[in-house]
Amino acid sequence: MIKILIVEDEEPIANLIRMNLGKAGYQCEIAADGEAAADAIAERPFDLILLDIMLPKLNGYEVLEYAKTVDVPVIFLTAMGDTQQKVKGLKLGAEDYIAKPFEIAELLARVETVLRRYRKTERQLRLFDIEIDTDSRTVTQKGHQVDLTTKEYELLLLFLRNKNRALYRETIYENVWGGEYNGTGRTVDLHVQRLKKKLGLEEHIVAIYKVGYRLEC
Amino acid sequence: MRLSWKLFFITTPIFVLFLTFFGTWIIQDSLQNSLDQEIERCMLENQTFQSSYELTRNALSGEQWEQLTIDKAVASFYRRDVGRSGSMRIYDARGEVLYQDNALRVEHEIREQLTEEQNVGYEIGQAQEQTFVVVLCRSSFGDYIETTRSISGVYEKWDELYARYRAGVLLLTVLAGGVILGLSFFMTRNMQKLSRATRQFAQGQYDVRVKIDSRDEIGRLADDFNWMADAMKRQMEQLQGDVHRQEEFTAAFAHELKTPLTSIIGYADTIRQMELSKEETDMCADYIYRQGKRLQTLSYKLLEMTMAGKQEIVRREILARELLEEVAQVAGAALQEKQISLYVQAEEGMLFGDRDLLMSLFLNLVDNARKASEQGSSIWVTGQAQYDGYQITVADEGRGIAPEELARITEAFYMVDKSRARKEGGAGLGLALCQKIVDLHQAVWRFESEPGQGLRVTVLFYNPVRPARRPVRLREREERQRRGRTAGRRREAV
Numbered sequence: 001m002i003k004i005l006i007v008e009d010e011e012p013i014a015n016l017i018r019m020n021l022g023k024a025g026y027q028c029e030i031a032a033d034g035e036a037a038a039d040a041i042a043e044r045p046f047d048l049i050l051l052d053i054m055l056p057k058l059n060g061y062e063v064l065e066y067a068k069t070v071d072v073p074v075i076f077l078t079a080m081g082d083t084q085q086k087v088k089g090l091k092l093g094a095e096d097y098i099a100k101p102f103e104i105a106e107l108l109a110r111v112e113t114v115l116r117r118y119r120k121t122e123r124q125l126r127l128f129d130i131e132i133d134t135d136s137r138t139v140t141q142k143g144h145q146v147d148l149t150t151k152e153y154e155l156l157l158l159f160l161r162n163k164n165r166a167l168y169r170e171t172i173y174e175n176v177w178g179g180e181y182n183g184t185g186r187t188v189d190l191h192v193q194r195l196k197k198k199l200g201l202e203e204h205i206v207a208i209y210k211v212g213y214r215l216e217c
Numbered sequence: 218m219r220l221s222w223k224l225f226f227i228t229t230p231i232f233v234l235f236l237t238f239f240g241t242w243i244i245q246d247s248l249q250n251s252l253d254q255e256i257e258r259c260m261l262e263n264q265t266f267q268s269s270y271e272l273t274r275n276a277l278s279g280e281q282w283e284q285l286t287i288d289k290a291v292a293s294f295y296r297r298d299v300g301r302s303g304s305m306r307i308y309d310a311r312g313e314v315l316y317q318d319n320a321l322r323v324e325h326e327i328r329e330q331l332t333e334e335q336n337v338g339y340e341i342g343q344a345q346e347q348t349f350v351v352v353l354c355r356s357s358f359g360d361y362i363e364t365t366r367s368i369s370g371v372y373e374k375w376d377e378l379y380a381r382y383r384a385g386v387l388l389l390t391v392l393a394g395g396v397i398l399g400l401s402f403f404m405t406r407n408m409q410k411l412s413r414a415t416r417q418f419a420q421g422q423y424d425v426r427v428k429i430d431s432r433d434e435i436g437r438l439a440d441d442f443n444w445m446a447d448a449m450k451r452q453m454e455q456l457q458g459d460v461h462r463q464e465e466f467t468a469a470f471a472h473e474l475k476t477p478l479t480s481i482i483g484y485a486d487t488i489r490q491m492e493l494s495k496e497e498t499d500m501c502a503d504y505i506y507r508q509g510k511r512l513q514t515l516s517y518k519l520l521e522m523t524m525a526g527k528q529e530i531v532r533r534e535i536l537a538r539e540l541l542e543e544v545a546q547v548a549g550a551a552l553q554e555k556q557i558s559l560y561v562q563a564e565e566g567m568l569f570g571d572r573d574l575l576m577s578l579f580l581n582l583v584d585n586a587r588k589a590s591e592q593g594s595s596i597w598v599t600g601q602a603q604y605d606g607y608q609i610t611v612a613d614e615g616r617g618i619a620p621e622e623l624a625r626i627t628e629a630f631y632m633v634d635k636s637r638a639r640k641e642g643g644a645g646l647g648l649a650l651c652q653k654i655v656d657l658h659q660a661v662w663r664f665e666s667e668p669g670q671g672l673r674v675t676v677l678f679y680n681p682v683r684p685a686r687r688p689v690r691l692r693e694r695e696e697r698q699r700r701g702r703t704a705g706r707r708r709e710a711v
Contacts, residue, residue, distance in 0.1 A: 020483075101482045168490070
């Protein structure tokens with residue numbers, strides 16, 4: 001099981017992240033200040049650290065430097081819109097950053113991406129009789145390769161990452177296509193229909209009225 | 218054009234003009250003098266000749282004169298001066314030449330101008346490319362004596378003088394021009410220094426100052442420049458400080474705004490995307506509610522601060538005791554929850570200020586004390602009349618603040634213990650607001666604390682310095698002496 005350390009002094013935010021990552025199948029631990037974070041990093045191995053910058057005792061940059069010594073990927077959380085802060089964090093060796101306030105889907109996507117980059121996730125994903133190889137980006141069903149477009153493939157991964165979670169059309173659009181969802185286009189629906197048809201998921205990907213879609217399994 | 222060049226181009230022509238006028242005048246004058254002298258000399262020669270001629274002719278009888286040739290007669294008293302070109306001639310009334318020592322002849326019309334009274338005259342004329350002065354006189358024998366004398370020497374001398382003068386003027390002009398140019402460059406050097414400094418200043422080198430040790434106008438201008446530069450620099454630093462503080466405030470504010478927003482958006486997103494158990498949904502809703510409340514507090518405090526910052530306060534007399542009792546009343550309910558006792562002990566005295574702002578100030582201080590206090594502890598609010606004002610102290614038995622934190626507690630969004638402040642619903646703006654109110658009233662305050670020993674906030678309000686207030690203060694003091702210093706009222710909030 002993948003272990004994630006959440007370093008965040010705001011208790012509500014720390015709980016929010018733990019709750020959502022927990023539901024996505026990660027094991028989480030919370031450190032409320034820089035010193036507690038450093039202690040935890042020294043004592044136990046983690047696969048990923050989510051790190052707030054403004055922390056009591058030791059600040060985020062100091063914790064980041066410490067984390068680099070044990071080779072753990074770090075995503076930092078920042079409430080500052082300041083580009084310089086982001087640049088500083090990335091320069092110090094952070095893998096990515098998440099700007100507060102963030103959406104849950106964005107948080108999950110970034111966590112997943114960094115973990116995949118560090119090969120912490122399984123390369124072979126399974127959904128019913130569908131096998132997905134994230135290295136070669138190939139999808140096979142019952143031994144036959146299924147041809148998916150890039151968007152369809154990313155859509156499939158998004159559903160896999162958010163099992164049993166209602167995905168709003170805007171969330172899907174922003175994660176797969178990027179950019180602002182204008183709320184009127186049929187792009188999302190069209191691609192979901194094609195994906196369902198190609199993989200025979202008509203019964204599992206269900207439409208939710210006025211919201212979007214959910215993968216049930 | 219540079220000022221030194223302007224000075225040069227103005228001064229030099231004036232100099233040359235004056236030099237020319239003066240020089241020409243001198244030369245003309247000297248020429249006239251020499252000319253007059255020559256004429257005088259010629260006249261004298263003519264006169265001498267006439268006298269000698271008349272004397273000789275008078276001394277001889279008519280026959281003797283007839284016998285003697287005129288040449289011989291003249292030779293007896295006149296000999297031509299060889300060194301000078303000229304002539305001496307005698308002719309009779311009809312114009313027949315009787316005697317001439319020289320063939321030189323200058324045309325003139327003196328004869329026509331001679332009258333009975335005026336029997337001598339002169340004229341200047343040309344002959345043989347020379348200038349001559351001709352003097353003609355009528356002798357008592359009715360014939361005319363003409364003396365011609367060359368004055369070319371005078372003109373030659375004059376020409377020579379004039380040439381020398383022109384060379385002199387040229388030389389002097391060049392010399393004086395050089396000196397003027399040099400001087401004006403020297404004089405405007407300070408000006409250039411000043412202008413260079415001004416340019417540097419404008420380009421952002423605010424430390425540039427001009428060093429000019431002269432007491433003239435430019436020196437004074439330089440002093441003024443330096444003074445202005447100092448003032449500008451001070452102002453700029455102040456502005457930069459303000460901007461910096463504003464930026465810090467904005468950054469802190471953005472952080473304070475985004476933190477509750479993150480929770481609200483995050484939990485709401487979770488609720489709408491996932492099927493949660495009843496407990497989980499309740500927890501999410503509770504977080505959303507509390508973080509929403511936090512935003513509300515933040516916006517109220519911010520509004521209060523903006524109001525306090527903008528207000529032109531009207532200061533009125535307020536009875537200190539009344540104000541503090543009202544504070545106790547308003548704070549009462551919140552204090553009761555934690556079973557904290559509030560003691561108000563106030564001497565007679567007046568505060569001069571805005572009632573609402575002062576209420577806000579002391580409510581904030583009491584509220585801070587409440588947040589820091591344990592269940593069942595006490596808070597003291599004490600008012601003391603001072604000789605120049607009124608002093609109010611809010612003291613608690615709470616957890617206190619470390620000395621190194623004391624200096625920062627009035628900063629906006631600074632919280633000594635963030636997680637605890639959050640739980641108590643603080644936004645980190647209370648003391649920043651209090652600071653504004655204290656400043657508005659020109660009051661001073663100080664914090665005394667040790668960790669675990671409670672916090673003591675003392676605010677000293679000064680009486681307005683106005684003579685009209687004096688009797689009031691005296692009256693108060695008399696009253697105080699009558700009642701005794703400890704006469705205060707005790708009040709328990711619980």
